[in-house]
Amino acid sequence: MEKKERTAIEPTRVENYPEWYQQVVKAADLAENSEVRGCMVIKPWGYTIWENIQRNLDDMFKETGHVNAYFPLFIPKSYFEKEAEHVEGFAKECAVVTHTRLEDDGKGGLKPGGALTEELVVRPTSETIIGASFSKWVNSYRDLPLLINQWANVVRWEMRTRLFLRTTEFLWQEGHTVHATQSEAEEETAKMLGVYARFAEEFLALPVIQGKKSETEKFPGAVSTYSIEAMMQDRKALQAGTSHFLGQNFAKSSNIKFQSSEGVEEYAWTTSWGVSTRLIGALIMAHSDDDGLVLPPKIASAHVVIIPIIRKEEQREMVETFVTELAAKLRQQYYVERKLVVEIDNRDMAGGEKIWQWIKKGVPIRLEIGPRDIENGTVFMGRRNLAPRDKKSVGVEEFLTTVTQLLDEIQEDIYNKALANREANSVIIDDKEEFYRYFTPENEENPEIHGGFAWSHWCGSAECEENIKNELKVTLRNIPFDSKAEAGKCIYCGKASSRRVIFAKAY
């Protein structure tokens, strides 16, 4: 048996990917389960990632003409019932408020009191409650387009939950827009998918594939749903964002009408689109390694951590002064419109232990600075995306003038690594047996890491999709925009198909 190299996270990705994920989250102190079933606590190091996601996405929404607003948490049951497919999609998993107080139960405890005449649903998504406002706001074509976004918490009662990836309560943004014509609404749907793709690639260092969802996988009540799909390191797909063209379905159920420029009353066309704290799960699973979290610099909770190396007490003041001044200089610099965030770890514990903690927390750049470095005018630098021991001395001035460039390089390297993983695990498959072999684990010791993205033909029938799902747990991720028209045969039934789609196991 070979000697195994020690890693900071156990088990490793290869040994047990789902458990590795939980351990990365724990070691980086990102989040934890609460005692409320399925609800997580997002801890400061994890919440800061969300704040960075919010700030940058919000800027992109505003640049594309959207404004933020806020709508009620509660949706009256009757609103919910208006759109048949919508209620069908969400009724099975929603938290229902039935009472408005707790009162003495006569046994020293409390029981619900003040029963509501109409129950309220805690929003799982807000099309119906926002539609009620839009029907009042929209009267004339002059009121359109209406381009609104909301940052909010939503609740979907999930049976099996996993931190960030699937939780009963989660944080998200939901865009809701109203347009005068079908083509404008379709354009908006595509535009916002594009914004998500650009954000995922530029900020999360996550290569994604834009495409259309099948009828089976679309949002309940939508005419069509589009998604961005990313590949995780276990080769599974993760849907990282969706954009829905809702046609006139919700306009009709919410009565959103307007007078056209020709004076005719018409139903409007609406869209909705959202991303959530799931994105944090995506970036953990795409980039982290067996030593823990790897954060892309553009959304990292901190860019640089400085660990003062003090071996003798009489060196303390000199080292701490130097480090404080260096941090101050760094914090004056901007990286992606945000001042550099620099942590100084002055805790009273061994240097090695500190270093490993920051590696597990995913900080892009680590500096170890002791008296010798100060004397030489250098810093001893480690990069999170290189091996832990792959460190080098750099001149202080050089470091100060190149740090943002270095962060850009790290961001790019992380992106390229994720892209290489996707490319290495994407295959064109035209043979049904090969397709089945591809999605079947080779051995039982490692059931998780196998398969990838299979670009195969599909006839368009929900039945074939359903059979593949039932037999292999493989789903049609999307019909990529850049899948060229090409004659072929459905991987399941052999009937004619005009373009390839992506099949994969998925989160």
Place this chain on the structure above:
Amino acid sequence: MEKKERTAIEPTRVENYPEWYQQVVKAADLAENSEVRGCMVIKPWGYTIWENIQRNLDDMFKETGHVNAYFPLFIPKSYFEKEAEHVEGFAKECAVVTHTRLEDDGKGGLKPGGALTEELVVRPTSETIIGASFSKWVNSYRDLPLLINQWANVVRWEMRTRLFLRTTEFLWQEGHTVHATQSEAEEETAKMLGVYARFAEEFLALPVIQGKKSETEKFPGAVSTYSIEAMMQDRKALQAGTSHFLGQNFAKSSNIKFQSSEGVEEYAWTTSWGVSTRLIGALIMAHSDDDGLVLPPKIASAHVVIIPIIRKEEQREMVETFVTELAAKLRQQYYVERKLVVEIDNRDMAGGEKIWQWIKKGVPIRLEIGPRDIENGTVFMGRRNLAPRDKKSVGVEEFLTTVTQLLDEIQEDIYNKALANREANSVIIDDKEEFYRYFTPENEENPEIHGGFAWSHWCGSAECEENIKNELKVTLRNIPFDSKAEAGKCIYCGKASSRRVIFAKAY
């Protein structure tokens, strides 16, 4: 009968203050009631104010060492029951989730299904649910202080609601901190009250009085509560923020213990503090006038609005080009770490109508620009805090170089006006009859605007406080920090008192 001057808002403040408030909110398009009882919809112009409040307050929290996190929306009923005074304070007004799905009721509708074994309360405040996490996070004195803040929505089932001032669901931040000693926790409580006071005065242009709440008015479960109190234009007080020293009450009910540096296990000391969307109600009621909203520049949704004046179609291109370039130059400038927000109103409607809309929306600076102004190299400028017709021509270059200074002046003027109102309506009263006269409306035509802040002596008994409240609807707002020790007699019972407190009617 005198001819009444036309105002944009009807009724005026003097005619009917509560109705004036509703009309200001409506005319500025800030928010509206939803069909969900007591829940409001915060519209974009109002939500932007909240975003500006958030951004600036959040910076102040971070400068004082706090970090953000996120905790569950739902609180198990049993957590709630742990702190007796706390549950007593909130049980009567909380939304209770009892079911986890909606199912077919057999009559074509839906009924709640999936009953929970333990009901969940939608958080009215998060001491108990956050305490459950803190009890896990805190083990040693090395883990302290723990300085956490959360931005969230909360729900308190209110019977009588008013937009921003009192709503069933509202947005807020809640700080929750844990300390090793009583004195550190008390210091934190005072520090955060100071942050609120500074924020209210510097950003909201709202002079406030910091002080301690009486036992009757303190937060359920707190040892002591401190508040900032502001005066509205109807002379009523509005509690704009509170900071609570919780002693060891919640540490004991949530079991937050730590090992001291001497190795002894001790209960920790906690604090909590919060401000909410109520602040938006406060600034509307403090600053707006009979023509609508007046926004302090530092938190205004927009700083400058430009209204192009085009009388002949052939002038359009020239005017629009000029205005676009001017806006671009303005938008490069920073005001309080935020780029200037400039609106250009190109809508196809009469100039006068546009101008009045922007007055009602409270934009600090309005520019009307037509061909004549461009020829002369000037802009025709109106300031929201001056009379609507009090406008003047200013050279374009002069305007560009002085705009941020002008915004500072407007900010200061708004603050000074609010301060003058408070000073004009604050009185020292030592005579009981005078006290009663002061708080009794002089005539029935105008029941709302009377009274003010009465600085009077109080013996310290809850009974006197209660009697005053029952007889006059006047409450003890707080015991101001800057109320000097001074011998006197309780305004109600005549017993000895050592310092003055503030009595007022309040929101």
